[in-house]
Amino acid sequence: MTKRITKEFADLQTEPPEDMKVDLITENDLFKWVVTINGPKDTPYAGGLFLVHVILPNEYPFKPPVINWKTKIYHPNVTNDGKGTMCLGFLRDGEWKPSSRMAAALEYVRQLMIEPVPDDAVDPAIAEEYKNNRKQFFKTAKQWTTTYAKP
Amino acid sequence: MAYTEEELAQYERLSNDYVPDAEGPLVSPRQSSQRITSEYAQADPVYVHKTTTLPQQFSQYRTVKGDGNCGWRALAFGYFEALLQTADPSRVLGEVARLTSLNNVLDSVGYPRDIYEDFTDETLQLLKSTAATLPVHDDGAALLASFNDSGICNAIIMHFRLVTSAWMKTHADSYVHYTENQSIQDYCSTHIEPHAVEIDNLGLQACIDAIIKPAGIAVQVLYLDRSPGEEVNQLNWPAGPSTLNAPYNGLSTIRLLYRPGHYDILYKHEDIDILPAAAVTNPQINLMSGPVYLSSSNVCYSQQGLDIDNFYIPGLMSAGVSLAYSTDAYISNAIYAPSALPITSAATDPYSVPYSEPPKAIVESPTLEGPWNTDRFRPSQYQVEVKFRQVMPVRPEPCQTEAMKQAxxxxxxxxxxxxxxxxxxxxxxxxxxxxxxxxxxxxx
Structure with missing residues (x-):
């Protein structure tokens, strides 16, 4: 399936998803991508620059890509354990469709920055805050953006 | 002991991400179904009864890896194996044409071609390579190898999933009442399209409707569950009329053993006997009334050192095969396969007669790309007969057809x-x- 990955990567070069830029981590490894995301506007992440590693498993497209946030982000769906794992919705093994493109996966990631899914959170404290104290959530998330996601 | 919210979340995550390690090959070789009986020997009496009677009816089975794709894999493998059993290359190539035309259905529901072609290509490739060796075949050894290559196997399964999904979306009226208030779109998105989501009854029905039944293949599912009774319950899906105009008696049946959450493939004794010489399915042979010289249906033509590359005889693929069983009622099911052998070595064959146009074939091979369509050579009926007499084996195996049994x-x-x-x-x-x-x- 290297052919498919090559094509998907090329397509993402010519037509990158909004606010994103896709590169290879090392030049000759097609399975490891680094995605640079400009925090979407009207979110607490606006103005920040986020690095995300996207690892395509050997079984791709039969297994989903693995998303790891390299830039610390205050988000209920990203683990705050140094790995920055984001694994929910159709990025999950049992829900991933081999017919889905990476462009859709990346678009989903961006969508989660705009609208987190607190009911499927990995960090229950942040999810709780997002649901019940949106103002405080915004404040902390913004703070983290300026501290950790400096362009 | 109290857990913090973080700990609970951590456990929940672990439990969500837990994937049981499924054992064994993706598809196993055939083995005695007595193994199922011994597996259940210590179980609930209902299971003991049912598994004791099982091997009487179904002598062998294949295990299929229980990794969430087993039902799909069992169906797909059964589909290929049933086609192999027909020993009819034109039927297999007919499936290449039909599945290729089903791409239109995939297009119509909006699957991007460049994505699905990676999956469909593997199916078509395996069909073509299966057809290329027929009527001689290896009893499924090549299919087994392909299905144990996870790349090929996953792609074929994905192809089947996508066709099934597209079929459901384009025939929504037939399925929408069975999706438990989900729209067909949502049902397909959650139950059919994701990899490693097990097939359910509705998916099974739709896959049979879209792929299996139109191929002229029947499906039988045997349910090994806790319901009362001495024998396993079964459900049957008869074969549809084949899309090819050749007669087909629906002899090929995919038999699946269902145990809650898992599918394996079952075989009756006669399913296996018939494998090497499926020409017996031709009605002309069943009507045979003349003297019977040959009784073996198990001629071992696979051991004769075939040069497979030289064996792709185009005439044989279409005209030759039907010719073999249409020229002479004396030709029993055992004949046509070995008679096919000498045709390849016609140049040095002292018995060969000058080339002549064979009679019109019963089955027209569909027009397709590939080496099998370049008409380099066609066998003549005389040649078939001469060599047929040369290789007449007389072997002590039991007779297969009704006519032969009574003989x-x-x-x-x-x-x-x-x-x-x-x-x-x-x-x-x-x-x-x-x-x-x-x-x-x-x-x-």
Whole structure:
């Protein structure tokens, strides 16, 4: 399936998803991508620059890509354990469709920055805050953006 | 002991991400179904009863890896194996044409071609390579190898999933009442399209409707569950009329053993016997009434050192095969496969006769790309016969067809203990002399 990955990567070069830029981590490894995301506007992440590693498993497209946030982000769906794992919705093994493109996966990631899914959170404290104290959530998330996601 | 919210979340995550390690090959070789009986020997009496009677009906089975794709994999493997059993390359190539045309359905529901072609290509490739060796085949060894290559196997499964999904979306009326208030779109998105989501009854039905039934293949599912009874319950899906115009008696049946959450493939004894010489399915042979010289359906033509590259004989693929069983009613099911052998070596064959156009084939091979369509050579009917006599094996295996079974009861059959060749007496048959009486046959 290297052919498919090559094509998907090329397509993402010519037509990158909004606010994103896709590169290879090392030049000759097609399975490891680094995605640079400009925090979407009207979110607490606006103005920040986020690095995300996207690892395509050997079984791709039969297994989903693995998303790891390299830039610390205050988000209920990203683990705050140094790995920055984001694994929910159709990025999950049992829900991933081999017919889905990476462009859709990346678009989903961006969508989660705009609208987190607190009911499927990995960090229950942040999810709780997002649901019940949106103002405080915004404040902390913004703070983290300026501290950790400096362009 | 109290857990913090973080700990609970951590456990929940672990539990969500837990994937049981499924054991064994993706598809196993055939093995005795007595193994199922011994597996359940210590279980609930209902299971003990049911698994005890199972091997009487179904002598062998294949295990399929229980990784969330087993039902799909069992169906897909069964589909290929059933096509192999027909030993008819034009039928297999007909499936290449039909599945290719189903791409239109994939297009119509909006799957991007460049994505699905990676999946469909593997199916079509395997069909073509299967057709290329027929009517000689290896009893599924090549299929087994392909299905144990996870890249090929996953792609074929994904192809089946996508066709099934597209079929459901384009035939929504037939399925929408069974999705438990989900829209067909949502049902397909959560139950059919994701990899490693097990097939359910609705998915099974739709996959049969879209792929299996139109191929002229029947499906039988045996449910090994806790319901009362001595035998496993079964559900049958008859084969649809084949899309090819050749007659097909629906002999090929995919038999699946269902245990809650898991599918394996079952075989009746006769399923396996029939594998090497499926030409018996041709009605002309079933009507055979002439003397029977050959009784084996298990001629081992695979051990004759075939050069497979030289064996792709285009004429044989279409005209040749039907010719083999249409020219002569004496040709039993065992014949046509070995008779196919010498055709390849026609150049050096002392028995070969000059090339002549074979009679019109019963089955027209669909027009397709590939080496099998370049008509380099066609066998002649005479050649088939000459060589057929050369390779006539007489082997002690039991007869297969009804006609052959009964043949042994006649004294005129060489198998009969009191074998007595019939001597034709013209005088008894006709009034040739003045003293002959028509009814005095064989009395002297």
């Amino acid at each position: 042994g009861e006649s004294k005129a059959h060489f198998r009969n203990e009191d074998f007595q060749p019939q001597i034709w007496e013209p005088g008894a048959e006709y009034n040739v002399g003045r003293n002959s009486e028509p009814n005095r046959r064989r009395s002297s």
